[in-house]
Amino acid sequence: MIGYGFMGAAHSQGWRVAPRFFDLPAQPEMAVLVGRNAQAAQAAADKWGWNEAASDWREVITRDDIDIIDIVTPGDSHAEIAIAALDAGKHVMCEKPLANTVEEALAMRDAAERAAAKGVRSMVGFTYRRVPATTFARQLVADGRLGDIRQVRAAYRQDWLMDADGPMTWRLQKDRAGSGSLGDIGAHAVDLAEYITGLNVEKVSGLLETIVTERPLLGEGIGLSGTASTERGTVDVDDVAVFSGRFAAPEGGFSAVGSFEATRFATGRKNSLTIEVSGSLGALAFDLERLNELEFYDATLPSTEQGFRTILVTESEHPYLAPWWPAGHMLGYEHGFSHQVVDFVTAVRDGVSPSPSFDDGLHVQHVLDAVTRSSDDSGRWTSVG
Numbered sequence: 521m522i523g524y525g526f527m528g529a530a531h532s533q534g535w536r537v538a539p540r541f542f543d544l545p546a547q548p549e550m551a552v553l554v555g556r557n558a559q560a561a562q563a564a565a566d567k568w569g570w571n572e573a574a575s576d577w578r579e580v581i582t583r584d585d586i587d588i589i590d591i592v593t594p595g596d597s598h599a600e601i602a603i604a605a606l607d608a609g610k611h612v613m614c615e616k617p618l619a620n621t622v623e624e625a626l627a628m629r630d631a632a633e634r635a636a637a638k639g640v641r642s643m644v645g646f647t648y649r650r651v652p653a654t655t656f657a658r659q660l661v662a663d664g665r666l667g668d669i670r671q672v673r674a675a676y677r678q679d680w681l682m683d684a685d686g687p688m689t690w691r692l693q694k695d696r697a698g699s700g701s702l703g704d705i706g707a708h709a710v711d712l713a714e715y716i717t718g719l720n721v722e723k724v725s726g727l728l729e730t731i732v733t734e735r736p737l738l739g740e741g742i743g744l745s746g747t748a749s750t751e752r753g754t755v756d757v758d759d760v761a762v763f764s765g766r767f768a769a770p771e772g773g774f775s776a777v778g779s780f781e782a783t784r785f786a787t788g789r790k791n792s793l794t795i796e797v798s799g800s801l802g803a804l805a806f807d808l809e810r811l812n813e814l815e816f817y818d819a820t821l822p823s824t825e826q827g828f829r830t831i832l833v834t835e836s837e838h839p840y841l842a843p844w845w846p847a848g849h850m851l852g853y854e855h856g857f858s859h860q861v862v863d864f865v866t867a868v869r870d871g872v873s874p875s876p877s878f879d880d881g882l883h884v885q886h887v888l889d890a891v892t893r894s895s896d897d898s899g900r901w902t903s904v905g
């Protein structure tokens with residue numbers, strides 16, 4: 521694994537726990553944790569249970585005893601590491617968003633296709649696809665329980681930037697993160713909306729705004745828990761992204777209307793990823809802050825019996841649930857990372873391409889790029905790709 525911030529902890533938990541609950545076709549060994557700061561990497565390796573730490577990823581990806589590279593670094597290094605690892609014949613899991621630009625994402629997709637021809641697999645980490653309630657939501661849509669999808673609302677809202685004196689972590693720097701809320705959390709909203717509905721966004725009209733334009737630079741620490749220094753810098757990414765979208769029908773033409781929101785200024789919303797999908801026969805609604813639940817509205821019932829009802833998605837028949845706990849014993853944020861490991865290792869062993877692929881990651885990158893271009897052009901409707 522390359523990187524050791526917040527996502528490093530989440531992925532380590534996934535690698536550690538998945539084989540203890542699921543019968544995997546191969547046993548992952550947590551071999552090496554790589555980080556530029558050797559001391560910090562060693563401390564993280566010790567804490568999360570990696571066999572060793574290293575500071576040079578180029579050396580690690582050539583090692584014969586390494587089969588998989590898991591990339592949890594900021595977006596500015598995804599392309600370089602992923603392409604080198606795939607070319608070296610290693611299977612690659614890469615955090616979202618796939619890259620910082622469409623150009624990088626294209627090069628990564630091409631490297632993934634070259635590698636796939638040799639049986640080398642790759643996957644992008646849109647982990648919220650692997651929350652049992654969202655996987656189940658997709659099944660309900662695929663089974664036709666919602667009929668024709670007509671409208672989608674997707675909003676990922678956090679509030680961790682509310683404090684105007686909060687320090688400028690890498691997530692607030694365009695050269696490191698590519699964009700702000702748009703790429704960090706808007707990418708999840710787009711991917712999840714498309715995953716659940718099976719439809720792709722084809723056109724957008726967007727608005728990006730930076731609310732706090734100058735912040736203290738980062739002093740000590742990394743990421744979300746870093747401290748502020750006395751120097752200040754300019755924020756060059758969006759704090760809030762709002763956009764409308766049109767979904768294309770699989771056979772071409774228009775199918776549904778979408779509205780999207782990604783913000784780190786939604787006072788009181790800590791990690792709220794909400795999706796509501798409305799169809800001709802029913803509707804569903806999901807909120808990550810209540811991730812064991814799915815709201816379902818069945819419009820085929822007599823009108824006197826209709827109304828959203830809450831399905832507790834903790835039955836062993838629900839996706840991913842059987843190996844965990846008895847019904848009603850709920851799961852949390854971290855379980856999606858275990859499910860991601862299960863699906864990745866299984867696909868690698870079965871010799872099939874895992875999903876979401878780098879091509880799916882490239883598509884999301886095209887959506888983000890279209891939103892940015894639209895916002896730069898006063899919200900003009902802009903085609904994706």
Ligand code: SOE
Pocket residue numbers: 526678704705791
């Ligand atoms: C920070 O906004 C963040 O950690 C995202 O980067 C993750 O993708 C999301 O899962 C939680 O919030």
